């Protein structure tokens with residue numbers, strides 16, 4: 384079985400976000416990049432499926448040279464092979480199209496994406512990909528079982544969980560719950576050494592035209608000072624929420 | 632030529648988030664000088680939709696579409712898009728709508744932007760503002776395909792009433808087949824859902840243990856609020872994962888967010904910063920949350936929360 388995990392290379396969660404060039408570009412100066420947390424849950428699940436389903440796990444990123452450190456970390460975690468499609472990631476449409484072409488060249492039974500990335504976080508790529516490929520699709524996925532060519536999975540819905548089944552191939556939007564936080568694999572020395580033997584293919588982009596462009600970024604307005612209320616003046620809080628903020 | 636809103640329903644009841652999507656859709660249709668069309672599945676009572684300015688309602692009545700299926704629904708909506716010459720589709724940001732939106736965008740090879748917070752700046756070019764970097768920033772984004780799909784952040788636009796007398800039509804489609812089937816649905820009983828909630832009461836590690844959540848639930852009940860928690864609380868299994876909010880959990884864009892015993896780490900704040908009003912209750916005056924909040928109480932949650940609940944119940 385072939386599993387593809389699509390990896391988005393994102394700023395570390397503690398990053399302070401700034402923009403340059405007249406607020407038109409993200410300032411990557413001093414930023415540490417990590418595997419998008421939702422993708423890391425998916426990758427861990429894929430590595431677990433390797434043991435139970437004799438699968439081969441490929442990780443893929445659409446991006447420029449600087450994303451390779453993140454792909455190497457994925458190899459150290461346990462992916463067998465990495466692929467980088469060589470072009471800047473401009474919008475979800477062009478990223479998903481590039482991945483679609485790759486998936487038409489190489490068949491994958493399961494394609495795992497994160498539910499959303501924490502940078503552009505549109506939550507778009509997995510759905511687009513499923514639509515382009517006409518594969519089965521589930522997002523906000525919190526469990527996945529594979530047996531032969533059949534998958535059983537569940538997703539979070541408003542106020543509950545929905546359990547479904549389908550045949551493969553399938554596109555998954557992964558999140559915490561698919562595996563637990565404590566299941567995440569921290570690469571050890573052996574993993575890092577082994578990763579050096581694994582291949583990282585760089586493939587040419589198809590030059591897909593984006594359908595959305597970020598023209599300009601801005602940050603939320605700075606908050607005004609907090610209004611402190613004494614613990615013994617709770618009526619005042621209720622009054623403020625009712626009459627000043629008008630939220631209760 | 633029209634703007635189309637997907638109106639979500641459950642047992643013939645429309646979701647509140649869909650009324651907001653309609654309100655947004657109406658304002659957008661007026662900006663574009665187009666009519667507003669709504670699509671519903673298997674509904675019979677359309678009375679409440681008349682308050683939101685919709686000109687035409689297309690009802691798809693089909694037993695095969697009783698359960699939500701992203702693929703079947705997206706395919707049905709794509710037929711409506713063709714037959715009604717739709718330019719823009721507006722969706723709420725409920726889990727089902729976002730699920731379907733991306734799928735629909737893939738099927739129709741069109742551009743989709745999510746987390747939209749305002750009406751477009753301009754229609755031609757089509758430029759909208761959305762959140763990105765998990766609410767740490769906004770992006771002004773230009774969409775360039777003929778068909779555009781937007782999903783709007785909840786509580787960003789509010790409900791705007793505008794009476795209308797919509798035409799109601801049954802829309803016939805041929806349902807596509809799919810081997811993806813729902814086996815069962817497990818509902819958590821009675822709780823208000825975080826995504827739909829106007830008020831969210833959230834607890835952190837400062838509450839010491841799961842046995843202390845009774846007071847959080849009582850406060851939430853008094854306010855008709857949903858309950859939520861910080862990441863370590865769900866990691867330790869004190870509360871279900873579905874309550875974890877923040878950068879790696881759920882985003883919350885409620886009108887009121889009450890954080891109790893939560894320190895206010897950057898990853899937590901990122902997920903809740905689009906909530907309108909934030910209240911923090913924490914016994915450490917240096918807790919970073921005080922910098923992100925509108926109202927704060929420095930003190931012991933175990934005393935404040937029950938007292939506050941009592942006062943709210945007595946109102």
Ligand SMILES: Cc1cc2nc3c(=O)[nH]c(=O)nc-3n(C[C@H](O)[C@H](O)[C@H](O)COP(=O)(O)OP(=O)(O)OC[C@H]3O[C@@H](n4cnc5c(N)ncnc54)[C@H](O)[C@@H]3O)c2cc1C
Pocket residue numbers: 396420834835836837838860861862863864875876877878879880891892893894895896897898899902912913914915918930931932933
């Ligand atoms: C990659 C990554 C992603 C993350 N994503 C998220 C995320 O999505 N969401 C998230 O929440 N966190 C996230 N975190 C974790 C985050 O960094 C913090 O560790 C976490 O938010 C802290 O949770 P807390 O505020 O509940 O606990 P603590 O930081 O332990 O804070 C407890 C607070 O309770 C207060 N307190 C104690 N006793 C009382 C009392 N009696 N009355 C009132 N107050 C009291 C304390 O003063 C303290 O401020 C992430 C971390 C990483 C590394």
Ligand SMILES: Nc1ncnc2c1ncn2[C@@H]1O[C@H](COP(=O)(O)O)[C@@H](O)[C@H]1O
Pocket residue numbers: 388389390391392419421422443444445446472475478495496497498499500501503504505506507508509
């Ligand atoms: N540049 C990229 N390369 C590969 N996968 C990506 C890329 N961007 C996004 N993805 C995948 O799509 C998911 C959702 O991303 P997004 O649509 O940006 O929220 C991510 O969690 C990744 O799995």
